[in-house]
Amino acid sequence: MALLQISEPGQSLDPHQRRVAVGIDLGTTHSLVAAVRHGVAECLPATDGRVILPSVVRYLDPAQGGSGRQIGFDALAAQVQDPANTVSSVKRLMGRSRTQVVDVDKLAYTVIEQDGMAVVDTVAGRKTPMEVSAEILATLRFRAEDSFDDELYGAVITVPAYFDDAQRQATKDAAQLAGIHVLRLINEPTAAAIAYGLDNGSEGVYAIYDLGGGTFDISILRLTKGVFEVMATGGDSALGGDDYDQALAAWVIAQAGVSALLNASERAAVHAEARRVKEALSSSASECFRALVAGQAIEKSVTNADFERCTAALTTRTMTAVRKVLRDAGISKDEVNGVVMVGGSTRMPVVRRTVGEFFNQEPLTNLNPDEVVALGAAIQANALAGNSRDGDLLLLDVIPLSLGIETMGGLVERIVPRNSSIPTALAQDFTTYQDGQTALALHVVQGERDLVADCRSLARFELRGIPPMVAGAARIRVTFTVDADGLLSVSAKEQGSGVEARVDVKPAYGLSDEQIAAMLQDSFATAQQDMQARALVEARVDADRMIAATRTALAADADLLEGDERKNIDALIEALSQSITGTEAATIEAATSALAKGTEAFAAMRMNRGIQHALAGKKLEEV
Amino acid sequence: MNLNLQSTDFEIFAIEPRFGLDRAVLDARWKDLQREAHPDRFATADAQSQRQAMQWSVRINEAYQRLKDPLKRAAYLCELNGAPIQAENNTAMPAAFLIQQMQWREDLDEANGLSDLERMADDVALVRRNMLQGLQTTADDLRDWPALAQQVRALMFVERFARDVESRIDLLGQ
Numbered sequence: 192m193a194l195l196q197i198s199e200p201g202q203s204l205d206p207h208q209r210r211v212a213v214g215i216d217l218g219t220t221h222s223l224v225a226a227v228r229h230g231v232a233e234c235l236p237a238t239d240g241r242v243i244l245p246s247v248v249r250y251l252d253p254a255q256g257g258s259g260r261q262i263g264f265d266a267l268a269a270q271v272q273d274p275a276n277t278v279s280s281v282k283r284l285m286g287r288s289r290t291q292v293v294d295v296d297k298l299a300y301t302v303i304e305q306d307g308m309a310v311v312d313t314v315a316g317r318k319t320p321m322e323v324s325a326e327i328l329a330t331l332r333f334r335a336e337d338s339f340d341d342e343l344y345g346a347v348i349t350v351p352a353y354f355d356d357a358q359r360q361a362t363k364d365a366a367q368l369a370g371i372h373v374l375r376l377i378n379e380p381t382a383a384a385i386a387y388g389l390d391n392g393s394e395g396v397y398a399i400y401d402l403g404g405g406t407f408d409i410s411i412l413r414l415t416k417g418v419f420e421v422m423a424t425g426g427d428s429a430l431g432g433d434d435y436d437q438a439l440a441a442w443v444i445a446q447a448g449v450s451a452l453l454n455a456s457e458r459a460a461v462h463a464e465a466r467r468v469k470e471a472l473s474s475s476a477s478e479c480f481r482a483l484v485a486g487q488a489i490e491k492s493v494t495n496a497d498f499e500r501c502t503a504a505l506t507t508r509t510m511t512a513v514r515k516v517l518r519d520a521g522i523s524k525d526e527v528n529g530v531v532m533v534g535g536s537t538r539m540p541v542v543r544r545t546v547g548e549f550f551n552q553e554p555l556t557n558l559n560p561d562e563v564v565a566l567g568a569a570i571q572a573n574a575l576a577g578n579s580r581d582g583d584l585l586l587l588d589v590i591p592l593s594l595g596i597e598t599m600g601g602l603v604e605r606i607v608p609r610n611s612s613i614p615t616a617l618a619q620d621f622t623t624y625q626d627g628q629t630a631l632a633l634h635v636v637q638g639e640r641d642l643v644a645d646c647r648s649l650a651r652f653e654l655r656g657i658p659p660m661v662a663g664a665a666r667i668r669v670t671f672t673v674d675a676d677g678l679l680s681v682s683a684k685e686q687g688s689g690v691e692a693r694v695d696v697k698p699a700y701g702l703s704d705e706q707i708a709a710m711l712q713d714s715f716a717t718a719q720q721d722m723q724a725r726a727l728v729e730a731r732v733d734a735d736r737m738i739a740a741t742r743t744a745l746a747a748d749a750d751l752l753e754g755d756e757r758k759n760i761d762a763l764i765e766a767l768s769q770s771i772t773g774t775e776a777a778t779i780e781a782a783t784s785a786l787a788k789g790t791e792a793f794a795a796m797r798m799n800r801g802i803q804h805a806l807a808g809k810k811l812e813e814v
Numbered sequence: 815m816n817l818n819l820q821s822t823d824f825e826i827f828a829i830e831p832r833f834g835l836d837r838a839v840l841d842a843r844w845k846d847l848q849r850e851a852h853p854d855r856f857a858t859a860d861a862q863s864q865r866q867a868m869q870w871s872v873r874i875n876e877a878y879q880r881l882k883d884p885l886k887r888a889a890y891l892c893e894l895n896g897a898p899i900q901a902e903n904n905t906a907m908p909a910a911f912l913i914q915q916m917q918w919r920e921d922l923d924e925a926n927g928l929s930d931l932e933r934m935a936d937d938v939a940l941v942r943r944n945m946l947q948g949l950q951t952t953a954d955d956l957r958d959w960p961a962l963a964q965q966v967r968a969l970m971f972v973e974r975f976a977r978d979v980e981s982r983i984d985l986l987g988q
Contacts, residue, residue, distance in 0.1 A: 802817055
């Protein structure tokens with residue numbers, strides 16, 4: 192007879208004490224939060240019942256008093272009246288310098304350059320894109336915490352697959368500012384595939400065509416028995432529904448013969464009208480465009496054919512990316528079993544028709560294209576937090592853009608090719624080119640072009656202290672590591688002397704830890720919380736997590752340990768449990784890291800056992 | 815057998831250290847291994863386990879990248895058997911091979927239009943297939959590692975040329 196297992200109180204997770212883990216789709220035009228409840232993923236509504244939160248933040252004049260900002264629908268409603276202080280489409284600014292933001296002059300608010308970063312100048316001061324995004328994220332976090340009446344354990348946040356390292360890092364920084372523990376950044380098309388794949392129990396090769404408000408992604412995935420393998424991904428991180436609006440607005444204004452420059456308020460109004468007309472054209476053959484610019488009333492009937500003509504170049508751009516990604520995946524379009532449409536912009540009939548004609552099949556649209564990304568992220572968040580019982584879901588994603596470093600003559604030496612499965616690490620050896628050279632400057636870039644000038648600069652760092660040698664004698668091994676979030680770190684080591692340098696590829700465009708700390712101090716999202724109390728809470732949460740993880744490990748694999756090793760670990764757990772009752776965050780942290788260090792060898796043994804287990808019973812081929 | 819991060823790619827994937835392999839088996843084992851080791855499996859675990867998972871997951875991907883690419887796999891076999899490729903120090907090639915390479919380069923320079931380029935791509939693909947067949951014989955039947963290394967170096971030229979043809983085709987597509 193099998194013995195029932197009974198856990199000690201507080202030792203294992205009570206089934207009713209599920210960890211609150213959510214998926215967040217931080218979109219260009221709107222954002223959503225979703226969670227798995229009673230086994231089903233659903234978007235969480237605000238108190239007014241709406242699930243969509245416009246990604247718009249309006250900063251109010253501090254001199255007027257009041258709370259200082261409006262977020263979502265209130266901000267959106269004020270956009271025409273107060274364009275300069277109402278920040279929309281901030282996702283386009285994430286991880287970018289001002290010059291890298293496409294059409295920065297067409298934005299209705301002022302963007303300036305600060306420390307190599309695009310920053311919005313508002314009546315309430317300069318706001319980094321991360322701070323603006325954090326307002327949106329914090330709003331969604333509070334929504335989730337209110338829905339569950341519990342603290343948020345963590346979130347999966349989605350990013351466009353085509354986001355580069357700087358844009359991903361900026362997104363993670365924004366989450367940190369909003370007080371959210373990021374379980375994982377996942378790619379939007381991959382999230383959509385999870386929602387679709389699990390819903391339909393599909394197998395085979397799927398193309399995910401994701402046209403959002405400001406970004407376009409195309410991913411090819413292979414689905415087999417719960418494994419979502421991304422074969423290739425591509426796209427354009429500055430192409431979306433916004434561009435269709437702009438193209439339509441420009442066309443109407445040209446047709447009306449208006450040559451005067453529009454002021455910010457008019458631009459915002461024309462853009463909003465263009466969006467309304469575009470949306471109306473999804474369900475009717477023509478729509479009247481009405482706007483008042485430069486004292487002139489415009490009234491122009493726009494047909495679907497007009498719309499398709501003036502936006503044709505944009506649709507063509509997406510299809511060029513589709514062809515390229517099929518080549519990268521090494522498959523032909525006939526091998527694609529299904530095409531999934533994601534993102535509000537795929538509601539445009541012209542987009543659906545073009546994609547359908549290309550793949551010679553009707554695209555799948557049975558899930559709401561606005562919600563599908565958040566739903567997929569929620570399913571993954573639930574699995575990562577350990578709530579899901581079926582451990583079958585596994586994501587194997589890729590890096591979207593090649594990584595390389597600058598070599599002599601401004602050329603790029605490619606080190607991690609695009610579409611490599613992550614996590615990944617690749618090493619490359621370099622040498623000195625002058626006698627007695629003691630330092631080496633490394634410049635890390637991302638992109639597909641051969642010239643450094645055409646790629647995205649991610650970071651520059653120096654390896655110093657190389658022992659003087661003749662040119663070409665030093666052997667410097669540079670290792671690029673891309674983690675499961677798609678984030679890069681680089682280390683360099685001179686093989687002879689052991690001199691090392693390490694950088695997280697962050698300072699170039701992201702925020703330093705000090706900047707984050709400073710922002711957290713005066714951030715709206717956490718202003719009410721005492722920083723010290725927060726540190727204590729976090730230390731206790733980490734300690735609890737560590738104890739729980741160690742006990743789970745012991746329950747499964749204690750037989751790997753010798754008697755003394757086991758006693759040592761038990762003692763460290765006991766010491767940590769004691770420290771939690773105290774109120775010194777530093778003491779708790781020290782005990783946590785002592786336990787972490789004390790279980791290092793055990794973790795290695797367990798991992799090896801897991802690997803053996805993966806192929807257990809499988810004989811060497813053809814032995 | 816006890817596996818660790820220093821085990822060979824073949825050992826980790828539990829397949830014979832041969833050139834010929836069943837791609838379906840390789841793909842399936844890659845997924846089985848990642849199911850155990852992927853960092854997503856350790857999202858709630860302690861930092862130690864997370865680091866271990868990261869190292870293993872990276873190692874498994876590295877092995878997979880090498881094993882699934884015939885050229886890399888052959889080069890790896892050479893290395894394991896004491897005949898490293900050393901492509902940058904060893905560029906000696908038979909004269910006939912060099913003449914063919916020069917002829918190809920000339921043809922590529924003179925090629926105009928997609929049909930020319932696609933015909934070249936097909937030609938190169940055929941040569942590549944035949945060379946891979948030769949690799950398999952040298953590796954699995956003759957087990958002649960220095961000869962295999964020489965064939966790998968030749969194939970590297972051919973693959974480089976195939977990539978150049980492809981990028982010309984890409985340029986036309988834009």
